[in-house]
Amino acid sequence: MRRKQEKRSKILFAAIKVFAQKGFYNTKVADIAREAGVADGTIYLYFKNKDDLLISIFEEKMDEILGLFKARLKKANNAREKLEIFFKTYFRLINDDQDLAEVFQVELRQSSKFLKDYHHQKFFDYLNIIGDIIKQGQNEKIFRQDLNPLIAKRIIFGAIDEVARQWILGAESEFSTDEACREVIKIIGKGLLQNRN
Amino acid sequence: MRRKQEKRSKILFAAIKVFAQKGFYNTKVADIAREAGVADGTIYLYFKNKDDLLISIFEEKMDEILGLFKARLKKANNAREKLEIFFKTYFRLINDDQDLAEVFQVELRQSSKFLKDYHHQKFFDYLNIIGDIIKQGQNEKIFRQDLNPLIAKRIIFGAIDEVARQWILGAESEFSTDEACREVIKIIGKGLLQNRN
Amino acid sequence: MRRKQEKRSKILFAAIKVFAQKGFYNTKVADIAREAGVADGTIYLYFKNKDDLLISIFEEKMDEILGLFKARLKKANNAREKLEIFFKTYFRLINDDQDLAEVFQVELRQSSKFLKDYHHQKFFDYLNIIGDIIKQGQNEKIFRQDLNPLIAKRIIFGAIDEVARQWILGAESEFSTDEACREVIKIIGKGLLQNRN
Amino acid sequence: MRRKQEKRSKILFAAIKVFAQKGFYNTKVADIAREAGVADGTIYLYFKNKDDLLISIFEEKMDEILGLFKARLKKANNAREKLEIFFKTYFRLINDDQDLAEVFQVELRQSSKFLKDYHHQKFFDYLNIIGDIIKQGQNEKIFRQDLNPLIAKRIIFGAIDEVARQWILGAESEFSTDEACREVIKIIGKGLLQNRN
DNA sequence: AATGAATGAGATTTCATTCAT
DNA sequence: CATGAATGAAATCTCATTCAT
Numbered sequence: 001m002r003r004k005q006e007k008r009s010k011i012l013f014a015a016i017k018v019f020a021q022k023g024f025y026n027t028k029v030a031d032i033a034r035e036a037g038v039a040d041g042t043i044y045l046y047f048k049n050k051d052d053l054l055i056s057i058f059e060e061k062m063d064e065i066l067g068l069f070k071a072r073l074k075k076a077n078n079a080r081e082k083l084e085i086f087f088k089t090y091f092r093l094i095n096d097d098q099d100l101a102e103v104f105q106v107e108l109r110q111s112s113k114f115l116k117d118y119h120h121q122k123f124f125d126y127l128n129i130i131g132d133i134i135k136q137g138q139n140e141k142i143f144r145q146d147l148n149p150l151i152a153k154r155i156i157f158g159a160i161d162e163v164a165r166q167w168i169l170g171a172e173s174e175f176s177t178d179e180a181c182r183e184v185i186k187i188i189g190k191g192l193l194q195n196r197n
Numbered sequence: 198m199r200r201k202q203e204k205r206s207k208i209l210f211a212a213i214k215v216f217a218q219k220g221f222y223n224t225k226v227a228d229i230a231r232e233a234g235v236a237d238g239t240i241y242l243y244f245k246n247k248d249d250l251l252i253s254i255f256e257e258k259m260d261e262i263l264g265l266f267k268a269r270l271k272k273a274n275n276a277r278e279k280l281e282i283f284f285k286t287y288f289r290l291i292n293d294d295q296d297l298a299e300v301f302q303v304e305l306r307q308s309s310k311f312l313k314d315y316h317h318q319k320f321f322d323y324l325n326i327i328g329d330i331i332k333q334g335q336n337e338k339i340f341r342q343d344l345n346p347l348i349a350k351r352i353i354f355g356a357i358d359e360v361a362r363q364w365i366l367g368a369e370s371e372f373s374t375d376e377a378c379r380e381v382i383k384i385i386g387k388g389l390l391q392n393r394n
Numbered sequence: 395m396r397r398k399q400e401k402r403s404k405i406l407f408a409a410i411k412v413f414a415q416k417g418f419y420n421t422k423v424a425d426i427a428r429e430a431g432v433a434d435g436t437i438y439l440y441f442k443n444k445d446d447l448l449i450s451i452f453e454e455k456m457d458e459i460l461g462l463f464k465a466r467l468k469k470a471n472n473a474r475e476k477l478e479i480f481f482k483t484y485f486r487l488i489n490d491d492q493d494l495a496e497v498f499q500v501e502l503r504q505s506s507k508f509l510k511d512y513h514h515q516k517f518f519d520y521l522n523i524i525g526d527i528i529k530q531g532q533n534e535k536i537f538r539q540d541l542n543p544l545i546a547k548r549i550i551f552g553a554i555d556e557v558a559r560q561w562i563l564g565a566e567s568e569f570s571t572d573e574a575c576r577e578v579i580k581i582i583g584k585g586l587l588q589n590r591n
Numbered sequence: 592m593r594r595k596q597e598k599r600s601k602i603l604f605a606a607i608k609v610f611a612q613k614g615f616y617n618t619k620v621a622d623i624a625r626e627a628g629v630a631d632g633t634i635y636l637y638f639k640n641k642d643d644l645l646i647s648i649f650e651e652k653m654d655e656i657l658g659l660f661k662a663r664l665k666k667a668n669n670a671r672e673k674l675e676i677f678f679k680t681y682f683r684l685i686n687d688d689q690d691l692a693e694v695f696q697v698e699l700r701q702s703s704k705f706l707k708d709y710h711h712q713k714f715f716d717y718l719n720i721i722g723d724i725i726k727q728g729q730n731e732k733i734f735r736q737d738l739n740p741l742i743a744k745r746i747i748f749g750a751i752d753e754v755a756r757q758w759i760l761g762a763e764s765e766f767s768t769d770e771a772c773r774e775v776i777k778i779i780g781k782g783l784l785q786n787r788n
Numbered sequence: 789a790a791t792g793a794a795t796g797a798g799a800t801t802t803c804a805t806t807c808a809t
Numbered sequence: 810c811a812t813g814a815a816t817g818a819a820a821t822c823t824c825a826t827t828c829a830t
Binding site for chain 1: 824825828
């Protein structure tokens, strides 16, 4: 049992890494097998097929991520604090766990569209964390009332996602995740606020 | 001569449509040929290979787009106006050519990273339009001095890109491109401004 | 009429050149068209297909070659003289007309086997020039009686053909056709003679 | 391990047979697969591509052949004996493995010239066996001093090669390899000797 | 459970040949 | 007659998946 799960994790972990590096369609199942140190066939003992690997990564890693966000956000007293914690948690994740970061990059954007019959409930859950913070901020009269949370959450997600991508792909040295986080708080944070704040 | 260019366009147009619908890796060259109403082989009279088709879409459409942005931005008097014009032009483009928008949003992001030997100079040119507006705004003392243009341009690009993607992929009806544009101006626009403005 | 034949020749000439350079299977019909300065389709006005080009080269050029040999050999008084004239004519041809030389190289060896329903009568005629010289030499008691003309003619053909190929393909500068000819006469010539000569 | 080599051999063997029958360019990879009793894709587990198959035949068989020649030639006391052993070995080889002989005779000549980036070191090694015998014969004063070994080796190679080709392609029944060998020894052997021998 | 050799469907690409202009 | 753009059949090669060991 224990053993079995270990091998499964090893494969999943390898898949994340390789998908992130080469993209879903350019990754051969054999690449993942090599990275995981198992035989090609072994992968099919744990996953139905290549698509299933992608979906599993998503499902399982997303659970971790959602759990982490929820735990951290509990400590906040208002939407403004929540937003900051959200950003900090996000960039901390990106910085600390390259592979987890790659899940965001690979999974949340890439290939998702083409795994036909799969709907990303967990991705919506994730997005709604942002959406909920916005709504809470509007209720608390901290954030502008005229914001459309539907669009605003996309703006925020897109902004941090792109900055993270750049940090991951680019010469990491261009800027630190800390700087990135501060910059996001400056622009997005201020952009959401009521005029008089 | 004339004829030749027409056929080329027809193929490019078909490619945009099919790539947008099915994704680059799920599109067969035969699909494009059928959509364009030509034989499979004909495509290879105009394009080196399937990759070249994607790259050509990017290069040629990007030229149009860059040209359009430059023309429109000329009319602006200051960075704040420029930013607004930039956003409006962007969402107008997205609204007017959905297939092209989709290829840019979904396919180029996914695939281009992995197309060998291809560097996205034009993408950098595009990004730098945003970067230049930010710098100009700082010079004009309209935008905050403490912004890092390198990060800020990514934040902006990511934000509008994601909103556009959502508009394209999503049920379209969730919001209009006009609303999206206004929302972006509200959040990003305000986020960049000096405190006293 | 005249015009028509000129274009036909131009194509045939181009085909010889390109086949010789790249080999039959690596030559595209378009290559020949370009070399001949005509359109691809034009070739099909003069030749049935690509195979027909190869066969036509063979038929027509072989007639020239056979005619030349016959004319020259008339002047010889005995088999020994004939053999020398044959060798000299051969290497003269090779030396003087690179394209004719290439016919030997390309046509007599290459691809011939795979043009299924085609039998090379003219190639046999050519080989029989050598065979006849050998038989005549045996009748004249100049050449050894125990030679098998069937095999001997192949030995001779193979020897000169290979030397010619080397001269054509190799750094032509390794040896001259004159040296080659002398060497052939030394080895083959002497090899055929009766002991006491 | 053992198994793996067996399959590789089976494919190589099948390739020799089919190339010999139909020619390199007329052979489909699927033909070889069928002959070898494996799936098309299996061939690509053992060989890079179709060219590699031809090159591998050449390289590997040439090694065997070179080894055989060297072993046999050791037993000779002088150049004259060496030459005879060389011829006998050559025609023995031709006689014993007709398919391989055919590939060497017909296919490598035709195709190899056009296989990119491939240099026939082993073919030169093979040619130099003849060249070395000639030089040794000259040193031993058995062969004529006025021979140019460069040309002479080509004459000899061409002669036996063509005789072998005729034996392979032709009606076999025209002559035996033994007869061919004797004929070659008669003509070439004698042609090389000093006058007084 | 694990392996990895084998499979074979399927995609890209080439190029001889045709035919409308 | 000549053109050369267009065709589409056919061949190579890849790689997700299977299955005997």
